[in-house]
Amino acid sequence: MEFGKKLLSRVLNIDLLLSGTALIALIIATFSGVIMRYFLNNPYTWLEEFQLWCFVWVVFFGASAAFRSGSHVAIEILVDLLPDKIKKVIEIFGYLVVTGVLVYFTINGTGLVKQLLSTGRLTNILKIPFPVIYSALPIGCILMIISNTLMTWDSLFNDKLNLEGGDR
Amino acid sequence: GCGNSTSENGNGSENGSTDPVVIKVGYENHPGEPLDVALNEWKDLVEERSDGTMMLELFPSSQLGSKNDIIDQMLAGDYVVTLADGAFYAERGVPDFGIVFGPYLFDSWDEVWRFTESSWYAEQSQLLEEKGLKILTSNWMYGDRHTLTTKPVRTVDDLRGMKIRVPNNTIQVKGFEVLGATPTPMALGDVYTALQQGTIDGLENPLPVLYNGKFHEVAKYLTLDGHVRNFTTWVMGADVFNSLSQEHQEILMQTGDEAGLYNNQLQEEVNEETLELFRAEGVEIIEVDPSEFKQASESFYSLQEFTSVWSEGLYETVKEAMK
Amino acid sequence: MMDINVVALSAIVILVLLFLKIPVFITLLSGSVVYFMLTPSVPVQIIAQRVIAGIESIPLLAVPFFVCAGVFMNYSGVTKRVMDFSETIIGKMPGGLAQVNVLLSTLMGGLSGSNLADAAMQAKMLVPEMEKKGFSKEFSSVVTASSAMITPLIPPGIAMIIYGSIANVSIGRLFIAGIGPGILLCTSMMILVGIISKKRGYKSDRVESLSSSEKIRAVMSALFPLMLPVIIIGGIRLGIFTPTEAGAVAIVYSLLLGLVYKEMKISHLKQGLKETINSTASIMLIVGAASAFAWILTRERIPQEITGMIINTISNKYVFLLAVNLFLIIVGMFIEGNAAMIVLVPLLAPVATAYGIDEIQFAMIFIFNMAIGALSPPMGTLMFVTCGITRCKIMNFIKEAIPFYILLLVCLMLLTFVPAFSTGIVNLFY
């Protein structure tokens, strides 16, 4: 069991790895872009599209890590006032809404990626296929579903999973 | 244009027999620009000619999204029309179309209009249709693209090393590179501050866009180099277009051309007015010898980046098509 | 009529789910899901496109950059030194660090236009320090979020650039005009913060004054950190980098200081990146989800129709101004400020001009209203961003924010009925 949890947490941290890499690339590209433009008079013409690519990856891959660290904001007041039993019912209802919305986005995000794949759209200068950039959305949604399921399980049954990734 | 009350039926489908077909038109230009005024004319013409069975709803200022977003929306099957030109079509699978954005390709607007009537242009439009995009009308003048800078540019040499903001595409980047400038792609929203602080030295666009962006408050020299004669087209998803009735298809294309003529007349009037406004607000207008710029740009058409994707002898073919 | 009902239903779904402890971004998305499911003529993959499009914006890059800079400043010892320095300077003032919070936003306004980035950075950097000094979490969060409203008012600001190019108003004049409301807000907020702090006894725990040698030591140790704003403002003014890029420069500088002070370890670096990712993702998903819903409202012409109704039913200048204020605050709660501006300015600005309202004054009223909306439920992005980072409960935040809402309304009325607050400084310059 312990081993399984460890493995799970390793696999899950792929999202942090991907968004972390994108964040570092974003910072380095932007900072070196300043130097190239001002001091060497030779700006990166691809900077903007690269920045936006990284940004999309940071957000959508980071989104599931944010679920595990409990960073997503929610309004708790009403639910916290309710008795424990109703609280649990609402929590399960909330879980179903989150999963439903994320499934909807996984399906339609995949639809968008498929469309971009069939029309062969590339970024203007680096010629990066758009599916590479935008597939972060459906993949991110799947990772979010998994992370949220684990967190809800944890909260409902108090089985401390202790998954890494939080800043709490 | 004072279009009467907008349709409450936002879905452009032709389900009920009484519901009009509603087509949404999304574009970047702001209300009041000549293009927007001409669009309102188009909207009125469509409504009038179709007896209210077809309507255009206008969404200026990129309200429906960027040009690329809207093209993806129409490819997905939405009832939406947008404004696009050769540089975009090149990236949508018809590479030869990109050449229309090359520097100093056309010597006059007459050449442009002969070119859009040519059989070469019809063939390319057909290729685009196979990629899912139907051009409705091609006779819209977007304007001559000029350069607005913080230091005067009187000759090609003055451009050397100047950081000129260009839209984020290879054709426009290379178009300024061959002139010796340092093309610097940047989001248009950042340009005002970047000019003010000297991060960049200039930008290029047609006069109305330069004026509306208020860039002349921070860049006082306008060089009338006319590096691109920018005609534009209105485009819609081919599948959506084919789902319209024959009558509606014809009305849309015909009134599009009529509104295009109205637009071109308006553009020419407004160009003069805009130049006056620039002058009145303290901008130095610099007339240059276009032949010097044209000569410097010739190497553009033999750049490996383009010749490797273009059909062989494209430049000559295109030059022939505009005769 | 049917589609308007669909939009109304989407809005109701959002409002209900919002109070069921469901993540805010999911709630906002669920409204869009309802719309797309009930409007079969709109191709479904557009919903995904609109969320991504709301995120893909260069000015918004300021969010990850300034969050990351704030985090690294905490780990590198920069924050601590700046705090010690601030305390020696204003330590005896009631609500010392809260005042620093307000002033810092005003200063930050001089470099960037992003209120989200400003709030996120200060929520990371200042709020923990404020809590250490005895301020409540709620108060610290409210001060951070509401003072971030000042940032877009002080030039440069993206809102002014957008407004100027849509309404054909000089951007230069708008920049200068923003200084008036910016200072008004800064001063009145400092007074309010002072009053509340005095009442609650928020003050420095230091009893005696520092000796001059201690003061010099505090200044010396904060010398390099204090160079940061100088480098950033200087860099922007000299055209070395854009306000967005300034965030990346701040990150690199605080990393360098972390090396110099030897306080930053590799593990801190990893932890800092993790924190940045978590905060950026949670902020940007709310922004993306809100922008998708704004797209739906715009596409269905809801704000356009309501504006038409207001314009057609009102015939008095002051009634018009009050109605516009009320309407814009409500719009600001549902639609991000710049998106709302693109839709509404072309409709409202000409009417304002027809009533003889100064174009600069109207622009300031508009921009100020949008800022207030960002601070209030149900969709106030500033509120969610700040609470997300400080982990302050939304209801406690709203309760604590009441005096600040009142202050903002008073300022709004001053702007609305006393043109000099917006046009005074402009008239001095032009």
Ligand code: NA
């Ligand atoms: Na602040």
Ligand code: NA
């Ligand atoms: Na600002």
